[in-house]
Amino acid sequence: MTPAINLAKKHKIAHKVHQYLHDPNNTNFGLEAAEVLGQDPARVFKTLLFSCNGDPRQLAVAIVPVAGMLDLKSAAKAAGAKKAEMADPAIAEKTTGYIVGGISPLGQKKRLPTFLDDSAKDYDTICVSAGRRGLEIELAPKDLLQLTCGQLAALAR
Numbered sequence: 001m002t003p004a005i006n007l008a009k010k011h012k013i014a015h016k017v018h019q020y021l022h023d024p025n026n027t028n029f030g031l032e033a034a035e036v037l038g039q040d041p042a043r044v045f046k047t048l049l050f051s052c053n054g055d056p057r058q059l060a061v062a063i064v065p066v067a068g069m070l071d072l073k074s075a076a077k078a079a080g081a082k083k084a085e086m087a088d089p090a091i092a093e094k095t096t097g098y099i100v101g102g103i104s105p106l107g108q109k110k111r112l113p114t115f116l117d118d119s120a121k122d123y124d125t126i127c128v129s130a131g132r133r134g135l136e137i138e139l140a141p142k143d144l145l146q147l148t149c150g151q152l153a154a155l156a157r
C-alpha cells in the first residue's frame with residue numbers, strides 16, 4: 001500500500017486501485033496509464049507541481065488530464081500568484097515523498113495548495129497516480145478534493 005491508498009482507506013472513500021506493468025522506457029506516464037488501463041485520457045489525470053512567483057519553495061499542486069497540458073498562467077491565477085513555473089523535479093520528489101511519474105496528489109509528505117482541473121466535474125470518477133509508477137487510484141472528483149482540501153480551477157489547455 002502507498003500513502004495515497006492508505007489515506008483513501010482511512011477516510012473510507014470509495015475507490016478502486018488499478019495496477020499495470022510500467023514500461024521503464026516510457027516517460028509519458030499518464031498517457032501510458034490511460035492506454036494500458038483502457039481509460040479515456042480525459043478521465044486520467046496527472047499530478048504536477050509548480051512554484052509560485054519564482055520561489056522554488058512556494059509550491060502548489062495541479063491535477064490535469066493527461067491528454068492536456070498545464071496552463072501556467074491559469075495555475076498562477078488559481079494559486080493567487082503573479083506567475084508560475086514548473087517545479088524542479090528533485091524538489092517535487094523531496095516535498096511529496098513520491099518519485100516523478102508516480103507523484104500522487106494524495107498522501108504527500110507536505111500538504112500543498114491543490115487545484116483540480118474543472119473538467120474533472122464532468123466525470124463520476126477519475127484516475128490519478130496512487131503513488132507509484134504503474135499504480136492508479138480511481139475515485140470521485142469530490143472525494144479527491146475533500147482529501148486534498150483542493151479547489152476546482154480551469155487549469156488545462
